[in-house]
Amino acid sequence: MSENGMTGNIFYFARSEAKATTSTAPETATAQARLVESACAGDREAFGEIYKLFAPTVHGIVLAKVPRDEADDITQNVFLVAYKNLHTLRNRNAVGAWLVTIARNLSANFYRAARPTEELSEELSHQDCPHAEAREILAAIRALPETYKETLILRLVEGMTGPEIAERTGLKPESVRVNLHRGMKMLRRKLGIEEKE
């Protein structure tokens, strides 16, 4: 993906950041703000900490939209763009929501850019890929509504808990809980799993 295409969305990033509902705990928010300030000052280790903290979240958001093979690269690109534009972040406590917005935009840009693709052979397509059942489950999750699929991927694929998802994405814990519960219900219906009470 060209850098011009990435940096061209900077205005959208800055505007979208204001929409996120920040629900992080005060201590966490302060720690994140400190990391962002250090990274803005040029501290690469601080930015490395930001990456470790938010890479699974970004990867999960990207995986909800793009093919698995592209998700890792796009995740790296998200942080490259974030590093270049970190000085434009107005609310230092909302870095998670900001990164999520960049991830969504770059995932959308992935489909806008027309790419010639070649179909892999059966053998190659199964190399380094999880079992077929796993791919079916992932496809079923991707077919869910936007809010449910992102939350479920963060929970089931990236292994994050509900409070962690709320903290990293900037959503309210109540919203995350509702999304998880309703998303799981819809997923069970799609996969034909009976719901146990």
Next chain:
Amino acid sequence: MKNDYLWDKTGKDPEIEKLENALRGFRLQKTAPPALATRILPFKKEPARKIFSFALAAACLMFAVTALGIWLQISRNRTQVAGELAEIIAPQNNSDFSLQPNFAGTKDSIIKKQKNVKAGEAEIPKRISKQKIAPVGKSAPAVLSRKETTAKNDRAAGQNLKSLPQNARLTGEEQYAYDRLMLALSITSSKLKLVRDKVQGIEEQNSNLENGR
């Protein structure tokens, strides 16, 4: 309890655990951050200002050209009107007046104006007597050219013009020229407005970015 496990992994839920195990292969593999640039280039604002200055210069040039055209047209019209007025008034007051028309007016338009002037005929001689329109005589030139029309004659002609009826002031050609001028002015003002809106939009974006810092 199932809901608790889904929320914060407390308790047990075999179904969810099975899904987690199946999907674990899709988890993020690269744990190292991307290679970062050694130097970050500052955010550039100049292109917006270059666009702004170019647009402003283009708008100013367009406006200047239009204004020049309007000024030339008005001065031309004024001269024509003064010439027509002299042509209308002169035959009534002095038979020695034999000003030849030096503008693109027709006989019919002059006759029409003479008819329209009848109502104010009594006033005209008084005003004209104060004018210095050179009669055709021994020392005066036979043809009153545009160059010989002085500023005072223009003012006097303008004063008399006000006393004339409305429909005698502009000919068809003059009205057409006037309409075209108004149209050009309106087009220019709309383009200037577009440039102003665009510049304001760019300035707003720049101020938003500055606030983001």
